[in-house]
Amino acid sequence: MAEAVRQDLIAGSIEAGLVAAVQGGDAVAFDALVRPRLTRLLRLAISILGNEADARDAVQDSCLQAWREAPRLRDPDRFEAWLWRIVINRCRTTLRSRRRTSVREIAVDDMPPGQELRDPARTLGDEVSTVDAIRRALAHLDPDRRTILVLHHVERRPVTEIAALLGIPVGTAKWRLHAARQALERALEVEDR
Amino acid sequence: MTDRRSFVLTDERLRLALLGEPPVGLADAVADALEPVVVATPQRRRGPLAWPWSPALPGLAPSTTEQRLRSVALIVALALLVSFGIGIAALAGAFHRLPPPYGIARPGLIAFDSDGTIVVAAADGSGQRRVAADPGFDVDPTFSPNGARLAYWSNTAVDRLSLMLVDPNDLLNPTTVLADIPTEIRTSDLATVAARWPAIGWSPDSSRIAYTALVDGQHQIFVADVDGSTTTQIGDPGFVGQDPAWSPDGRTIAFAGGRTVDDRGIYLMAADGSDAHRLTTSYHVFFHRPVWSPDGRWIAFETDDGASGGRNGHFVDATSGEELPVFDDAALGAGISSPTFSPDGSRIAYVVHHEGSSGDPTPNLSDRATVIAAAANGTDPTVVARGDELGVNEFVNGLAWSPDGDHLLVEFRDASRGITDRMMIVALDRSAGQPIVGDSIDGAAWQRLAP
Numbered sequence: 344m345a346e347a348v349r350q351d352l353i354a355g356s357i358e359a360g361l362v363a364a365v366q367g368g369d370a371v372a373f374d375a376l377v378r379p380r381l382t383r384l385l386r387l388a389i390s391i392l393g394n395e396a397d398a399r400d401a402v403q404d405s406c407l408q409a410w411r412e413a414p415r416l417r418d419p420d421r422f423e424a425w426l427w428r429i430v431i432n433r434c435r436t437t438l439r440s441r442r443r444t445s446v447r448e449i450a451v452d453d454m455p456p457g458q459e460l461r462d463p464a465r466t467l468g469d470e471v472s473t474v475d476a477i478r479r480a481l482a483h484l485d486p487d488r489r490t491i492l493v494l495h496h497v498e499r500r501p502v503t504e505i506a507a508l509l510g511i512p513v514g515t516a517k518w519r520l521h522a523a524r525q526a527l528e529r530a531l532e533v534e535d536r
Numbered sequence: 537m538t539d540r541r542s543f544v545l546t547d548e549r550l551r552l553a554l555l556g557e558p559p560v561g562l563a564d565a566v567a568d569a570l571e572p573v574v575v576a577t578p579q580r581r582r583g584p585l586a587w588p589w590s591p592a593l594p595g596l597a598p599s600t601t602e603q604r605l606r607s608v609a610l611i612v613a614l615a616l617l618v619s620f621g622i623g624i625a626a627l628a629g630a631f632h633r634l635p636p637p638y639g640i641a642r643p644g645l646i647a648f649d650s651d652g653t654i655v656v657a658a659a660d661g662s663g664q665r666r667v668a669a670d671p672g673f674d675v676d677p678t679f680s681p682n683g684a685r686l687a688y689w690s691n692t693a694v695d696r697l698s699l700m701l702v703d704p705n706d707l708l709n710p711t712t713v714l715a716d717i718p719t720e721i722r723t724s725d726l727a728t729v730a731a732r733w734p735a736i737g738w739s740p741d742s743s744r745i746a747y748t749a750l751v752d753g754q755h756q757i758f759v760a761d762v763d764g765s766t767t768t769q770i771g772d773p774g775f776v777g778q779d780p781a782w783s784p785d786g787r788t789i790a791f792a793g794g795r796t797v798d799d800r801g802i803y804l805m806a807a808d809g810s811d812a813h814r815l816t817t818s819y820h821v822f823f824h825r826p827v828w829s830p831d832g833r834w835i836a837f838e839t840d841d842g843a844s845g846g847r848n849g850h851f852v853d854a855t856s857g858e859e860l861p862v863f864d865d866a867a868l869g870a871g872i873s874s875p876t877f878s879p880d881g882s883r884i885a886y887v888v889h890h891e892g893s894s895g896d897p898t899p900n901l902s903d904r905a906t907v908i909a910a911a912a913n914g915t916d917p918t919v920v921a922r923g924d925e926l927g928v929n930e931f932v933n934g935l936a937w938s939p940d941g942d943h944l945l946v947e948f949r950d951a952s953r954g955i956t957d958r959m960m961i962v963a964l965d966r967s968a969g970q971p972i973v974g975d976s977i978d979g980a981a982w983q984r985l986a987p
Contacts, residue, residue: 407570474549474552489554492554
């Protein structure tokens with residue numbers, strides 16, 4: 344544990360140094376900060392936007408924005424969360440600027456409480472089609488709900504961190520996660536019809 | 537509903553479905569394409585905030601001599617003005633009077649929601665008491681104008697809200713005015729500062745509440761008696777309407793209406809829903825929460841234009857629809873939110889969000905916010921509180937005037953102690969700030985009592 348803490352402290356110091364260098368105009372330091380994060384950022388953007396091209400544009404624009412605004416970042420320790428927040432906001436802006444709305448939540452009555460779902464023995468093929476069904480249902484969710492599901496289930500961020508990234512109270516983040524899950528359940532019901 | 541699904545939605549399956557893995561090499565391609573652009577792009581440096589109407593930065597206190605001279609000049613000017621006004625009024629035979637229940641009042645309790653529970657407290661934040669718990673997630677407390685009742689939303693189920701009422705002096709017996717209203721948990725659409733719930737629009741006589749509900753997927757405005765006996769949809773059912781706000785004389789309702797950028801704006805209609813017409817003429821992506829001035833002559837509202845313009849505050853003449861340049865936000869290069877009138881209508885308060893990201897002046901984790909109070913026409917702006925003075929290193933969510941106009945209740949995000957929403961009561965003269973203790977505090981409201 345002590346060694347892990349020490350490694351974290353070292354990593355934190357290195358990162359703080361890189362952020363300071365970026366704030367001083369060091370483009371090489373910026374590349375060192377951003378490049379290791381790009382895969383995860385692209386994954387998040389693809390999950391929100393639904394296509395690779397828009398995700399690429401959103402992440403590129405966000406990185407450029409981060410470079411431009413880095414000198415105004417008052418708390419260098421929050422660089423990671425700040426960058427993620429820029430990407431999330433950029434993805435939202437991209438979605439709202441699209442003329443054709445491709446996501447629409449389906450209003451379905453709530454499931455009766457206490458109802459259990461059957462789960463018989465499944466094959467690999469069944470599993471692939473299950474994941475595909477979930478993906479189709481996810482496409483029906485609004486981007487805010489997809490975002491919170493990605494942050495929690497893919498990025499494995501705790502609710503407090505999600506609340507900070509989205510700029511909402513912790514209680515609200517808890518409720519939204521619950522609401523997103525419920526909305527997905529309803530969408531899955533429609534997919535299965 | 538009959539369950540027809542043959543699999544369980546597990547976390548792992550959800551995770552697999554959400555994983556949109558980028559193609560191999562894409563990250564490197566993005567980084568390589570970015571490098572020359574970054575090198576060629578100048579960075580934005582932090583600079584002082586300059587007001588266009590004052591050569592000095594706000595927040596610098598005037599000297600004692602200056603204060604005295606200003607006070608004397610003000611007294612003389614007021615005396616002349618009062619004499620002139622009396623003469624004109626005597627000739628005209630009519631006063632423009634602040635109609636009740638607006639105007640200066642005695643501050644009573646404050647109310648807020650804390651992690652899904654409604655809490656009331658004394659004005660200094662002491663003596664906190666919780667409204668009796670219910671199965672729902674309770675939010676957005678709003679006092680009636682006469683201070684006798686507290687309304688709030690209870691999230692009883694996903695996309696269902698119940699409108700609740702409670703006596704602020706008897707928190708154990710809340711009543712349900714309207715159950716299971718179909719709606720959605722509304723964020724601030726483009727930049728989520730705090731989850732915004734449908735507005736609870738009290739009528740000036742405290743007998744009715746206007747609210748928004750979904751009908752066939754479209755937002756409509758309803759008016760309900762506070763005992764829930766009568767609920768009526770008002771306005772054109774084919775037209776979208778949200779955030780209803782009663783005029784001080786109770787005759788008109790302002791609301792955010794429209795479906796597309798071409799027809800979105802602040803609209804007015806008679807209290808019975810007739811004569812709906814668009815008031816504003818400017819074009820913005822979203823319009824939010826119109827707020828009437830106490831004399832009914834002006835309406836403040838917020839807009840959100842995303843990356844092309846961010847959040848901004850506006851004032852519009854409620855009769856002519858002329859928008860007034862109260863906030864020189866273009867010159868400031870910042871976003872403005874939460875414009876609100878003082879109880880007597882003589883001043884306005886608002887939050888300036890210093891631009892933290894080019895083309896996207898929405899609050900982010902590196903923003904600072906400043907709370908400003910100014911004369912109602914925007915002149916003489918004064919800094920009431922800066923973000924870092926509040927113990928904030930994120931941003932300010934909302935404002936509420938004390939009923940006597942001497943204080944502001946400021947909702948803000950405090951990241952110095954583990955990222956939570958807090959409140960502080962600040963004096964207009966910046967003499968003291970009183971933090972309200974608690975976590976995840978949101979939705980400030982202040983009770984008005986008879987002087």
